[in-house]
Amino acid sequence: MKRTAEELAAFVGGELKGNGKTIIESVASLTNARPSDLSYAEEKFHGDVKTSVAGCVIVKSGEFPERTIIVANNPKLAFARAAIWLLTEEKDDVGIHPSAVVAPDAFIGDRVKIGPGTVIDAAARVGDGTVIEAGCYVGRKSVIGSKCVLYPRVVLYGGVEIGNRVIIHAGAVIGADGFGFVKDGEAYVKFPQVGRVIIEDDVEIGANTCIDRGSLETTIIRRGVKLDNLIQIGHNVQVGQHTVIAAQAGISGSSTLGAHCVIGGQVGIGEHAHLDDNTVIGGQGGVLNGKHVRGGEVLWGTPVRPLREFLKQQAYLARAARK
Amino acid sequence: MKRTAEELAAFVGGELKGNGKTIIESVASLTNARPSDLSYAEEKFHGDVKTSVAGCVIVKSGEFPERTIIVANNPKLAFARAAIWLLTEEKDDVGIHPSAVVAPDAFIGDRVKIGPGTVIDAAARVGDGTVIEAGCYVGRKSVIGSKCVLYPRVVLYGGVEIGNRVIIHAGAVIGADGFGFVKDGEAYVKFPQVGRVIIEDDVEIGANTCIDRGSLETTIIRRGVKLDNLIQIGHNVQVGQHTVIAAQAGISGSSTLGAHCVIGGQVGIGEHAHLDDNTVIGGQGGVLNGKHVRGGEVLWGTPVRPLREFLKQQAYLARAARK
Amino acid sequence: MKRTAEELAAFVGGELKGNGKTIIESVASLTNARPSDLSYAEEKFHGDVKTSVAGCVIVKSGEFPERTIIVANNPKLAFARAAIWLLTEEKDDVGIHPSAVVAPDAFIGDRVKIGPGTVIDAAARVGDGTVIEAGCYVGRKSVIGSKCVLYPRVVLYGGVEIGNRVIIHAGAVIGADGFGFVKDGEAYVKFPQVGRVIIEDDVEIGANTCIDRGSLETTIIRRGVKLDNLIQIGHNVQVGQHTVIAAQAGISGSSTLGAHCVIGGQVGIGEHAHLDDNTVIGGQGGVLNGKHVRGGEVLWGTPVRPLREFLKQQAYLARAARK
Numbered sequence: 030m031k032r033t034a035e036e037l038a039a040f041v042g043g044e045l046k047g048n049g050k051t052i053i054e055s056v057a058s059l060t061n062a063r064p065s066d067l068s069y070a071e072e073k074f075h076g077d078v079k080t081s082v083a084g085c086v087i088v089k090s091g092e093f094p095e096r097t098i099i100v101a102n103n104p105k106l107a108f109a110r111a112a113i114w115l116l117t118e119e120k121d122d123v124g125i126h127p128s129a130v131v132a133p134d135a136f137i138g139d140r141v142k143i144g145p146g147t148v149i150d151a152a153a154r155v156g157d158g159t160v161i162e163a164g165c166y167v168g169r170k171s172v173i174g175s176k177c178v179l180y181p182r183v184v185l186y187g188g189v190e191i192g193n194r195v196i197i198h199a200g201a202v203i204g205a206d207g208f209g210f211v212k213d214g215e216a217y218v219k220f221p222q223v224g225r226v227i228i229e230d231d232v233e234i235g236a237n238t239c240i241d242r243g244s245l246e247t248t249i250i251r252r253g254v255k256l257d258n259l260i261q262i263g264h265n266v267q268v269g270q271h272t273v274i275a276a277q278a279g280i281s282g283s284s285t286l287g288a289h290c291v292i293g294g295q296v297g298i299g300e301h302a303h304l305d306d307n308t309v310i311g312g313q314g315g316v317l318n319g320k321h322v323r324g325g326e327v328l329w330g331t332p333v334r335p336l337r338e339f340l341k342q343q344a345y346l347a348r349a350a351r352k
Numbered sequence: 353m354k355r356t357a358e359e360l361a362a363f364v365g366g367e368l369k370g371n372g373k374t375i376i377e378s379v380a381s382l383t384n385a386r387p388s389d390l391s392y393a394e395e396k397f398h399g400d401v402k403t404s405v406a407g408c409v410i411v412k413s414g415e416f417p418e419r420t421i422i423v424a425n426n427p428k429l430a431f432a433r434a435a436i437w438l439l440t441e442e443k444d445d446v447g448i449h450p451s452a453v454v455a456p457d458a459f460i461g462d463r464v465k466i467g468p469g470t471v472i473d474a475a476a477r478v479g480d481g482t483v484i485e486a487g488c489y490v491g492r493k494s495v496i497g498s499k500c501v502l503y504p505r506v507v508l509y510g511g512v513e514i515g516n517r518v519i520i521h522a523g524a525v526i527g528a529d530g531f532g533f534v535k536d537g538e539a540y541v542k543f544p545q546v547g548r549v550i551i552e553d554d555v556e557i558g559a560n561t562c563i564d565r566g567s568l569e570t571t572i573i574r575r576g577v578k579l580d581n582l583i584q585i586g587h588n589v590q591v592g593q594h595t596v597i598a599a600q601a602g603i604s605g606s607s608t609l610g611a612h613c614v615i616g617g618q619v620g621i622g623e624h625a626h627l628d629d630n631t632v633i634g635g636q637g638g639v640l641n642g643k644h645v646r647g648g649e650v651l652w653g654t655p656v657r658p659l660r661e662f663l664k665q666q667a668y669l670a671r672a673a674r675k
Numbered sequence: 676m677k678r679t680a681e682e683l684a685a686f687v688g689g690e691l692k693g694n695g696k697t698i699i700e701s702v703a704s705l706t707n708a709r710p711s712d713l714s715y716a717e718e719k720f721h722g723d724v725k726t727s728v729a730g731c732v733i734v735k736s737g738e739f740p741e742r743t744i745i746v747a748n749n750p751k752l753a754f755a756r757a758a759i760w761l762l763t764e765e766k767d768d769v770g771i772h773p774s775a776v777v778a779p780d781a782f783i784g785d786r787v788k789i790g791p792g793t794v795i796d797a798a799a800r801v802g803d804g805t806v807i808e809a810g811c812y813v814g815r816k817s818v819i820g821s822k823c824v825l826y827p828r829v830v831l832y833g834g835v836e837i838g839n840r841v842i843i844h845a846g847a848v849i850g851a852d853g854f855g856f857v858k859d860g861e862a863y864v865k866f867p868q869v870g871r872v873i874i875e876d877d878v879e880i881g882a883n884t885c886i887d888r889g890s891l892e893t894t895i896i897r898r899g900v901k902l903d904n905l906i907q908i909g910h911n912v913q914v915g916q917h918t919v920i921a922a923q924a925g926i927s928g929s930s931t932l933g934a935h936c937v938i939g940g941q942v943g944i945g946e947h948a949h950l951d952d953n954t955v956i957g958g959q960g961g962v963l964n965g966k967h968v969r970g971g972e973v974l975w976g977t978p979v980r981p982l983r984e985f986l987k988q989q990a991y992l993a994r995a996a997r998k
Contacts, residue, residue: 056867058891105866109857112867128776128792130451130468130486145776145794146451146810148468148486148504163776163794163812164469164828166486166504166522180851181794181812181830182487184504184522184559199812199830199848200883202522202559205503208580208598211432215594215612216576219556220428221379221435233865236830236848236885237523237905239559239581239599245381253862257854258885258907259560259925261581261599261617271861275854276885276907277925277943279582279600279617281635289861294907294925295943295961297600297618297635312927312943313961313977315618315636330977331636331653338670345673347984350991453774453791453809469774471791471809471827487792489809489827489845505810507827507845507882525845525882528826531903531921534755538917538935539899542879543751544702544758560846562882562904562922568704582883584904584922584940602905602923602940604958620923620941620958638941638959654959654976661993668996 030054032115034085037067038099040114041107043087047097051084056112059083067115069108087111120160135167138175156193168204174230186242192230198258200237203228207241207248207264207282220244222264229253235260235276244282251288269306284316287324297331311336353377355438357408360390361422363437364430366410370420374407379435382406390438392431410434443483458490461498479516491527497553509565515553521581523560526551530564530571530587530605543567545587552576558583558599567605574611592629607639610647620654634659676700676761680731683713684745686760687753689733693743697730702758705729713761715754733757766806781813784821802839814850820876832888838876844904846883849874853887853894853910853928866890868910875899881906881922890928897934915952930962933970943977957982 032040035049057066059074062083069087070078078086078093085097087104101107125131125143132151137143141155144163149155153167156175161167165179168187173179177195185191186204197203206222224243228250234240235258242248246265250256254268257276262268266280269288278296280286286298287306298304298316305324315331316322322333329339355363358372380389382397385406392410393401401409401416408420410427424430448454448466455474460466464478467486472478476490479498484490488502491510496502500518508514509527520526527549533540547566551573557563558581565571567587573579574593584602585591591603592611601619603609609621610629621627621639628647638654639645645656652662678686681695703712705720708729715733716724724732724739731743733750747753771777771789778797783789787801790809795801799813802821807813811825814833819825823841831837832850843849850872856863870889874896880886881904888894890910896902897916907925908914914926915934924942926932932944933952944950944962951970961977962968968979975985 056869056891061891103857106857106859106864109864109866110859112869113865116867116869126776128451128774130449146469146487146792164487164505164792164810180832182505182523182810182828182846186503186522196852198851199832200505200523200560200828200846200885202581205521205559205581206519208558208578210578210596211426211429213429213433216554217578217594217596218429218432219436220432221439223379223435223439231862235854236851236887237560237582237846237883239523241559241581245379245384255854255856255863258848258851258887259582259883259905263599271863273856273863275927276909277600277923281598281617294927294945295618295941299617299635312945313636313959332666334670338673342669342673343978346669346988346992347980349672349995350984350988451774453772469792469810487810487828505828505846509826509845523828523846523883525904528844528882528904529842531881531901533901533919534749534752536752536756539877540901540917540919541752541755542759543755544762546702546758546762560883560905562846564882564904568702568707582905586922600923604921604940618941622940622958636959655989657993661996665992665996669992672995 030115030117034097034099037085037111037115041087041099041101041111043099043101043107045097045099046093047085049097051097053084053115056108056115057083059086067108067111069104071104126163144181150187162199171204180236186226189226189228189242191228192232192252194231195228196233198234198236198238201234202237202239203234204242205239207244209244209264209282224248224264229270232256238262241266241282246283257294263300275312281318290324353438353440357420357422360408360434360438364410364422364424364434366422366424366430368420368422369416370408372420374420376407376438379431379438380406382409390431390434392427394427449486467504473510485522494527503559509549512549512551512565514551515555515575517554518551519556521557521559521561524557525560525562526557527565528562530567532567532587532605547571547587552593555579561585564589564605569606580617586623598635604641613647676763678761680743680745683731683757683761687733687745687747687757689745689747689753691743691745692739693731695743697743699730699761702754702761703729705732713754713757715750717750772809790827796833808845817850826882832872835872835874835888837874838878838898840877841874842879844880844882844884847880847885848883849880849886850888851885853890855890855910855928870894870910872896875916878902884908887912887928892929903940909946921958927964936970 034051038045054065059077059081068083126145131149135149136154138157142160147165159177161179162181171189173191174193180199189204209220210217225247229252238260240262251270253271261279263282265283267285272290274292275294281300284302293312299318307324311329327336357374361368377388382400382404391406449468452466454472458472459477461480465483470488482500484502485504494512496514497516503522512527529545532543548570552575561583563585569588576594580599586605588606590608595613597615598617604623607625613631616635622641630647634652650659680697684691700711705723705727714729772791777795781795782800784803788806793811805823808827817835819837820839826845835850852868855866871893875898884906886908892911899917903922909928911929913931918936920938921940927946930948936954939958945964953970957975973982
C-alpha cells in the first residue's frame with residue numbers, strides 16, 4: 030500500500046520534516062533502503078541517516094536538513110507500527126480453494142481465505158477475515174476468531190479455541206494429547222487427555238511449536254503472549270498475558286507463568302511450578318518441579334538462581350579450580 | 353458411549369457403593385464434573401468428593417454416603433482404564449476420503465480410515481481398524497499395524513515398520529535420514545542412511561517428534577515406550593520397553609536405553625552411550641558420548657551425576673561463592 | 676543400480692583385489708551384508724571382514740585372500756561416495772501429480788517431480804531435476820535450484836531462495852517470521868519480519884528444523900552446511916560454509932557462525948554472538964548474547980569455556996563438595 034511521508038507522520042503521531050509528499054511503499058534498514066522505503070534510526074546510528082537513500086526515516090531527534098524525517102519519541106515502535114500499516118495488503122485471494130475440504134456444518138465467516146488442501150472438520154468455526162493457508166487441519170468443533178492468520182500445515186486438534194488476531198506459524202500443533210500415563214505393573218496406561226485449549230487474542234505462535242490440550246483441565250495462553258518456534262507447552266499450563274517465550278523453551282504440565290514474564294531460549298520449567306509476574310529467566314535456565322519463582326529478578330542456571338549469584342558462583346569456580 | 357456406574361465398577365474390578373444405575377458418559381476432574389461424568393480422588397482430595405457433582409467417583413477408601421462411588425485399590429489407574437473404555441467411540445467415518453491418494457498396490461485393511469489429502473505410497477500396508485487422519489504421508493513399503501492412530505500431518509518415510517495400537521501425534525516424522533557425514537577435504541559427503549526403523553506395539557509418539565532411520569543398522573523403539581513432543585531420536589538408537597521420555601529430549605546416534613527408564617525434558621544423550629534399565633535422568637541432564645550410565649539411581653546435571661551429589665555440589669558452590 | 680566391484684574400485688579410485696566381476700546392488704554393514712552388498716571396514720574391524728558375506732568390502736590395508744576388496748586410503752569416505760553412486764535411482768515418477776496445485780505463473784524446470792497435494796504458489800521457480808514430495812508448500816516468489824529434494828510437508832514461506840542439491844527433510848519450515856517485537860506499554864507490537872532467507876548449494880536441513888527469515892536483513896546458510904533435526908535458526912543469522920549443527924541446537928537472532936564449526940546437540944547461542952571459524956561447542960553448551968567466541972578450541976558448558984577448564988572445574992567441585 031502506498032502512503033506519503035505526511036500520512037505516515039500523522040499515523041504514528043510524529044512530526045514531519047522535509048518533503049511530506051514523498052511516496053513510501055515498503056520498509057527497510059537504513060543500509061538496504063531504496064527511495065520508496067521507510068526506515069528508522071536509534072541515535073547511535075544517526076550517521077547512517079545521512080548516507081541512507083531511504084525515502085523517509087523515523088528518528089527521535091537531530092537535524093537532517095536534506096532528508097525527509099519523522100520525529101517520534103520511540104522511533105523503533107513508530108517504525109513497527111507504520112510497517113504493519115504499510116504492509117497490510119488488500120487480500121486478493123479470499124475464498125475457499127476448490128481442493129479444500131470443508132465440512133457441511135462448519136461455519137466460515139466473511140472474507141475468509143481457506144487455502145489448497147486445508148481441512149475444516151465438522152462443526153468448526155472460522156471468524157471473519159481470517160486467513161488459513163494451504164494444508165492446515167482444523168479439528169471438530171474448533172473455533173478460530175476473526176483476522177487470524179494460520180500459515181501452512183498448522184494443525185488444530187478438535188475443540189481448540191483461538192481468539193482474534195492470532196498468528197500461528199507453519200507446522201505448529203495445538204491441542205495434541207498431553208503426556209500423562211498411569212503405571213500399571215510394568216506398562217503405562219494413558220491418562221485421559223480430554224481438556225481444552227484456549228488461545229486468547231493477539232497471541233503469536235512460532236513454527237513447529239506444540240501446545241498440548243489439558244488433561245482434565247484447560248491449557249490457557251493469555252492475551253498478547255508471544256511464543257517463538259519449537260516451544261513445548263504441556264497440558265494444563267497457563268501463560269499470563271504479554272509473556273514472551275523464546276525458541277525451544279519447554280513448560281511442563283500444570284505449571285503457571287505470570288504476566289509480563291520473559292523466558293529465554295531452551296529454558297526448561299518443571300511440572301507444577303509457578304512463576305510470578307515479571308519473572309525473567311536467561312537462556313537454558315531450569316526451574317525445578319513445584320518451584321515457586323519470585324518475579325522481578327533475572328534468573329539463570331539450573332536450577333535457576335539470581336543472575337548475580339550465578340555469575341559469582343561461576344567466577345568462584347573458575348578461580349578455585351585454577352589453583 | 354454410555355455406561356452405568358455398575359458396569360464401570362465391574363470393568364475396573366472395584367466395589368460399587370450408591371446408585372449403580374447412574375448413567376456415565378464422560379470423565380472430568382472433581383471440580384469440573386457434571387452429573388454424567390466419572391471422576392476420581394486421591395485420599396488428600398476426599399473433601400472435594402463431597403462437594404463435587406460428579407455422577408460417580410473412584411476412591412481408594414472412605415465413606416461417602418450421599419455419593420455413588422467405586423472403591424478401587426489404585427483410583428487413578430482405574431479411572432484411566434475406565435476413561436479409555438468410556439471414550440472409545442464407534443467410528444462413524446471409516447473409509448478412504450476421495451481426496452486421499454492411495455497407491456494401487458498399497459494394502460488397506462478392514463475398517464480403516466484414511467483422511468483427506470493423505471498419501472499412501474506404493475506397496476505400503478495399513479492394518480485393520482487403523483485411523484490415519486488428514487494430510488499424512490506413508491512412504492513406500494511402510495507397514496502400519498492394526499488399531500493405530502496417526503493424527504494429521506504425520507510423515508512416515510519409506511520402509512518404516514509400525515506395530516499395533518501405536519499412537520502418533522501430528523507433525524511427527526519417522527524414518528528421516530540420520531545425521532551422518534564423512535569429511536572430504538573441507539566438505540562433507542553424506543554417509544548412507546538406509547537402515548530401518550521399527551516401532552513396536554503400544555508406543556505413543558508426541559507431536560513434531562523426529563525418529564531417524566538407521567544408517568546401516570536399525571532404529572528400534574520397543575513395546576510400550578512413550579515419547580513426548582519435539583523429541584529427537586537419532587539413527588541406530590534403541591529405546592527399551594516401557595521407557596518414558598519427556599519433551600524436547602534428544603538421543604544421539606547409536607545410543608541404547610534400557611527398559612523402564614525415565615528421561616526428563618530437554619535431556620541430551622550423546623552418541624554411543626548406554627543407559628541401564630531403570631535409569632532416571634532429571635530434566636536438562638546431559639550424558640557424554642560413549643558413557644555407560646548405571647541404572648537405579650536418579651541422575652542430574654551435565655554431565656550427569658547422582659542427584660545427591662548434584663545437590664551437595666550446588667549447595668557447596670552457593671556457600672563458597674558467598675564468602 | 677547394479678555395478679561391478681571393478682567399476683566401484685574405479686569410481687572411488689581404489690585398488691581392486693579379488694573378483695572384479697562381482698555384482699553389487701546396495702550397501703550394508705559388515706554384519707548385515709548380503710552377497711550383493713558393498714561394505715567397508717576400519718582397521719579395528721578387520722576380523723569381521725573375514726566372516727562377512729558382503730560381495731565387496733572397502734578397506735585401507737591388509738590381505739583378505741578369499742574376499743573381493745577395494746583398498747582405499749579412507750574406506751569410510753570411499754564407501755559413502757560409492758553408496759551415493761550406487762543408490763541414485765533413475766526417477767520413474769517425474770511429473771506433476773494431478774492433485775498438486777501449481778500457480779499458472781510458477782516456473783517448473785525439466786524432470787521435476789511435484790508430489791500429491793503440494794502447492795507451488797505464484798511466481799515460484801523450481802529448477803531442473805528437483806523432487807518435491809507430497810504435501811509441500813512453496814510460497815510466492817520462492818526459488819529452488821536444481822537437483823534438490825524436499826521431503827513431504829516442507830514449508831517454504833514466500834521469497835525463500837534455495838540453491839542446488841539442497842536436501843530438506845520433512846516438516847522443516849524455512850522463512851517463517853523471526854521473533855521480534857517492540858514494547859508498547861504493556862503489550863508488544865510486531866517488528867517487521869520482511870527480510871530474506873538464502874540457503875546455498877549442498878546444504879542439508881533436518882526434519883522439523885526452522886530457519887526464520889531476516890527481519891530487515893537476510894538469514895544466510897552458506898554452502899555445504901549440514902543441519903540436523905529440530906534446530907532453530909533465528910532471523911538475520913549467518914552460518915558459515917561447511918559448518919555442522921547437531922539436533923535441537925538453537926541460534927538466536929543476528930548471530931554469525933564462521934566456517935567449519937561443529938555445534939553439538941542442544942547448544943544454545945544467544946543474540947548477536949559471533950563464532951570464529953573452526954569453533955567446536957559440546958552438547959548443551961551455551962553462548963551468551965553478544966559474545967565473540969574464539970575458534971580452534973573445544974568449548975563446553977554454560978557459559979562456554981574451554982573443555983579443559985570445564986573438566987577441571989567439574990573435578991574441583993566434585994572433590995570440594997565431598998569434603
